[in-house]
Amino acid sequence: xxxxxIAAAVRTGNRSAVDVLDExxxxxxxxxxxxxxxxxxxxxxxxxxxxxxxxxxxxGEDPGPLAGVPVALKDNMCTRxxxxxxxxxxxxxWIPPYDxxxxxxxxxxxxxxxxKTNLDEFAMGSSTENSAFGATHNPLDITRVPGGSSGGSxxxxxxxxxALGIGSDTGGSVRQPAAFCGVVxxxxxxxxxxxxxxxxxxxxxxxxxxxxxxxxxxxxxFDVIAGHDPLxxxxxxxxxxxxxxxLDLGVEGLRVGVVQELSGGVGSVQxxxxxxxxxxxxxxxxxxxxxxxxxxxxxxxAPLGLSAYYLVAPAEASSNLxxxxxxxxxxxxxxxxxxxxxTATRTAGFGEEVKRRIMLGTYALSAGYYDAFYGKALKxxxxxxxxxxxxxxxxDVLITPTAPTTAFPLGERSADPMTMYVNDVCTIPSNLxxxxxxxxxxxxxxxxxxxxVQVLAPATHDAQTFRVGAVLEAAAKEEVxx
Amino acid sequence: xxxRITRDEVVHVARLARLRLTDTEIDRFTEQLGDVxxxxxxxxxxxxxxxxxxxxxxxxxxxVRLDQLVxxxxxSELLAQAPFAEAGQFRVPPVLGEEP
Numbered sequence: 001x002x003x004x005x006i007a008a009a010v011r012t013g014n015r016s017a018v019d020v021l022d023e024x025x026x027x028x029x030x031x032x033x034x035x036x037x038x039x040x041x042x043x044x045x046x047x048x049x050x051x052x053x054x055x056x057x058x059x060g061e062d063p064g065p066l067a068g069v070p071v072a073l074k075d076n077m078c079t080r081x082x083x084x085x086x087x088x089x090x091x092x093x094w095i096p097p098y099d100x101x102x103x104x105x106x107x108x109x110x111x112x113x114x115x116k117t118n119l120d121e122f123a124m125g126s127s128t129e130n131s132a133f134g135a136t137h138n139p140l141d142i143t144r145v146p147g148g149s150s151g152g153s154x155x156x157x158x159x160x161x162x163a164l165g166i167g168s169d170t171g172g173s174v175r176q177p178a179a180f181c182g183v184v185x186x187x188x189x190x191x192x193x194x195x196x197x198x199x200x201x202x203x204x205x206x207x208x209x210x211x212x213x214x215x216x217x218x219x220x221x222f223d224v225i226a227g228h229d230p231l232x233x234x235x236x237x238x239x240x241x242x243x244x245x246x247l248d249l250g251v252e253g254l255r256v257g258v259v260q261e262l263s264g265g266v267g268s269v270q271x272x273x274x275x276x277x278x279x280x281x282x283x284x285x286x287x288x289x290x291x292x293x294x295x296x297x298x299x300x301x302a303p304l305g306l307s308a309y310y311l312v313a314p315a316e317a318s319s320n321l322x323x324x325x326x327x328x329x330x331x332x333x334x335x336x337x338x339x340x341x342x343t344a345t346r347t348a349g350f351g352e353e354v355k356r357r358i359m360l361g362t363y364a365l366s367a368g369y370y371d372a373f374y375g376k377a378l379k380x381x382x383x384x385x386x387x388x389x390x391x392x393x394x395x396d397v398l399i400t401p402t403a404p405t406t407a408f409p410l411g412e413r414s415a416d417p418m419t420m421y422v423n424d425v426c427t428i429p430s431n432l433x434x435x436x437x438x439x440x441x442x443x444x445x446x447x448x449x450x451x452x453v454q455v456l457a458p459a460t461h462d463a464q465t466f467r468v469g470a471v472l473e474a475a476a477k478e479e480v481x482x
Numbered sequence: 483x484x485x486r487i488t489r490d491e492v493v494h495v496a497r498l499a500r501l502r503l504t505d506t507e508i509d510r511f512t513e514q515l516g517d518v519x520x521x522x523x524x525x526x527x528x529x530x531x532x533x534x535x536x537x538x539x540x541x542x543x544x545x546v547r548l549d550q551l552v553x554x555x556x557x558s559e560l561l562a563q564a565p566f567a568e569a570g571q572f573r574v575p576p577v578l579g580e581e582p
Contacts, residue, residue, distance in 0.1 A: 190540060191539075230545075234538075236540070303524075304528070307525040325500070326565060327574055328564050336576070338576065338577045341574065342500045350501070355501055356515070358501065359492070359495050359499060359515060360515055362498050363491070373519075375535060376526060379528075381536035381537075382534055383530075383533060418514075418518060432539075
């Protein structure tokens with residue numbers, strides 16, 4: 001049952017929110033032990049929320065647009081009174097004293113939180129293997145990764161543990177796991193969704209985004225969580241979400257560009273699987289058949305995104321994560337002096353990937369290397385902004401694969417950071433420039449696992465990604481039934 | 483493959499980042515950070531000329547509000563999350579007399 005259908009049934013009293021919750025908790029009982037999507041299942045808290053929704057319906061009050069819809073929340077968003085771990089030992093025992101704005105908005109909309117989902121520690125990773133609490137497994141094939149870093153939320157939606165999921169996307173952490181788990185995932189324009197209460201990884205790149213089983217549900221969730229928030233100084237003041245209103249517009253006359261550097265075309269980055277490229281081509285043909293005007297397009301700076309990202313994101317992370325010093329929250333390992341205590345706490349509390357990125361960022365920002373690495377990476381961001389601005393003179397949206405491959409086996413890439421980082425090559429550019437992007441499932445690869453196709457649009461044109469995504473989704477369905 | 487980052491540099495960076503690494507970790511990070519920096523040679527070697535840097539995707543502006551009292555988070559609730567608090571303050575081990 002879709003989130004839209006659940007909300008409609010609960011709002012009209014045809015189904016109780018408690019009944020909906022029980023159905024999802026039952027699925028969690030059945031499969032969570034083999035998937036490990038959650039750091040914490042909130043069975044009791046969710047029941048209190050669901051009962052409150054049912055009471056509102058009974059009293060004739062408006063229970064909200066997401067009434068009774070079970071939502072899985074990535075465990076890097078603050079929930080008042082409920083532990084928030086970032087899948088890190090360093091936040092051990094910490095209980096946030098406030099709610100993230102997305103949490104407040106979802107609760108006000110009548111959503112029911114079924115649990116806090118697993119992630120790569122501090123959202124640093126592409127497989128959800130870098131969690132201090134163990135890896136999440138892909139519900140479609142438990143020997144494979146679910147993608148990451150929002151792997152727990154993606155897996156929750158794919159396994160039917162929740163109708164909707166919330167993730168955060170710094171370099172592809174919503175879109176790539178969506179592609180791997182065969183669900184829809186979207187990264188909004190930077191500033192479209194409030195980051196208040198999202199624990200920072202790389203502040204100029206982080207955005208919260210929706211997961212859902214289909215495009216219409218994702219659009220509904222987007223419209224609830226997006227919009228201005230005075231508590232986030234980077235929140236866009238006049239952003240009015242309009243995703244659901246754009247779903248039926250079709251693509252007649254829409255100008256669609258296929259980014260050749262990220263789709264196996266001229267000058268393409270290496271490593272994109274032939275089956276993924278083939279599926280992307282079929283998706284583009286489907287858009288053309290639906291009336292879109294399709295052409296190849298070059299974004300010359302796109303291949304530089306990977307290197308720029310792995311300098312900028314660690315640099316910002318090294319600064320953001322300086323706050324974990326054993327003084328104000330979470331873990332403290334005692335020592336004779338404050339300096340020794342800081343070092344002992346951070347050494348014990350951070351996992352290996354987080355240490356690696358802090359080291360990389362500290363190096364990129366250090367005297368003698370700042371200009372060569374961090375400074376250059378910031379100039380690449382300008383080049384990418386200019387390239388996209390010029391491409392969007394001629395095109396309304398752009399198409400690429402979401403990830404170079406389908407879901408890979410657990411353990412396959414965890415020993416070699418660089419092979420893991422390459423996963424993000426198609427998703428990273430939109431983070432560096434702050435543009436929106438959606439991943440929509442579009443058939444399967446040679447291994448039978450889902451392939452995601454990505455739709456990119458200019459800043460604040462988030463609705464366009466849902467509009468094109470809806471057409472792709474319909475084409476994929478038609479392909480299966482015909 | 484030329485050595486992009488030396489073992490000594492890794493030790494120095496770890497000290498700046500307040501991390502203590504084992505010898506095995508130093509070896510591993512030296513190699514792995516070297517791999518990433520080798521990949522980043524495409525950015526490092528770029529002739530960017532007079533391109534201006536972009537540190538943020540949005541034009542950032544100061545956000546101000548009226549100077550009015552509003553409800554804020556409760557101090558005792560915040561301090562309750564600290565590993566060690568006393569008399570309304572965070573408590574830490576001695577700071578003075580340490581090496582900088």
